[in-house]
Amino acid sequence: MVCSVFDVARSSFYDYKNRRNTIDANEVELRAQLNACFKLSRGSAGSRTLLAMLADLDIDVGLFKVRRLMRDMQLVSKQPGPHAYKVAVSERPEIPNQLNREFDVHNPNQVWCGDITYIWTGQKWSYLAVVIDLYARRAIGWAMSEKPDTALTIKALDRAYEQRGKPRGVMFHSDQGSQYSSTKFRQRLWRYQITQSMSRRGNCWDNSPMERVFRSLKTEWVPSIGYNSFKETEQDISFYLMNYYNWSRPHSHNDMKAPAVAEEKLNSLSGIS
Template identity: 65%
Template sequence: MHEACLASKQPGSHRYKSAKTERPDIPNLLKREFSVTIPNQVWCGDITYIWSGSRWVYLAVVLDLYSRRVVGWALSNKPDSALTTKALDMAWEQRGRPDGVMFHSDQGVQYGSRKFRQRLWRYRMAQSMSRRGNCWDNAPMERLFRSLKTEWIPATGYMNQNQAQKDISYYLMNYYNRQRPHQANDGVSPVTAENRLKIVSGIC
């Protein structure tokens, strides 16, 4: 890196507070069991914010834990339940409307809202939530957003929301899913990892 005049864009380390408080009505069913055996067994979701010229926009993503593949996402100027529900709807449709999925998130109000929980009920999904203030309970999502912001998004953000929409779409659905190697997949992309499973198991 020194010879090529390259500098790391990785941010510094942070100290996170540990907490043990669960929601009594939505327990932490996942319990950091991030290694799953088949696709559509556990999905994770989270929201982050991105600068777009004159305001913040909000990105909701749904990740399949099996291969760390992005299966749904949505961008909006409001961080509300409509945003998270739109990302969930995309994931459910793109993955063939699966049954029996566990959906895990933090305790954000968007994921605890009536609108979002009703959608989970309609899709017959079990809901799991991290303990309050404990980001490690949803570590795969934190890692995805860290990669997005350090590897891809310009340091000054985007000029407008349309530019953000187009560029983030390419990163998530093309580069991240189809090209970027992932340590959890033994160094291959999420799509390659899923294709390997199909070959081994005979799944069409």
């Protein structure tokens, strides 16, 4: 009677019932992989990021299906809204802004960027310095300390310099923090034959790739109440930068490829060893 009222064939009704009672093994597997990728991102990945992560696993699925499954599974990304940056024009006369927001570079070890942030580690703040290569936004050096001093930035720079094979002709860009303008840090740059560039005072857009790294770290990875100890923080930050961020987290700059993966692909296409 209901089929007659709605002008639906009875065969269509029984087909619908059979489909409702049949388990789709492919979709069950897809949901499991989707949930695993979401957990790996600690709840930060949106539909486009999850789509890219699934593609890396050779799983062919569309964006709208990923969004539907996210709704069904109640997977909600915790990405924050856009941040408003201050604008300023003041430069250090002796260390000009040579990069001048030219963030798209064509070769590895052409421009590195560095910055410092703070993280709660049990009972006090600790400090993290990171260096990235703008070529594919890959994290290449980092260091943690209980003091935000020049030794911290030098340690991160040393690690980057060693990890990248002691390159020459690099430009290093940072903000105007005292750690980067200190005599000891500038002497280390001179020893490595690295050219220095500095953002204009109070202008975070001049070093926005580094701001983006720290924003992602704090919103996607660091627990909302911080860590329990300095050692725990070091281990977790190391895993985020050197493993998840470099090798698994899709980056919009690289057409949704992880930085290290994109860099190796670009190097292979360019014949760079």
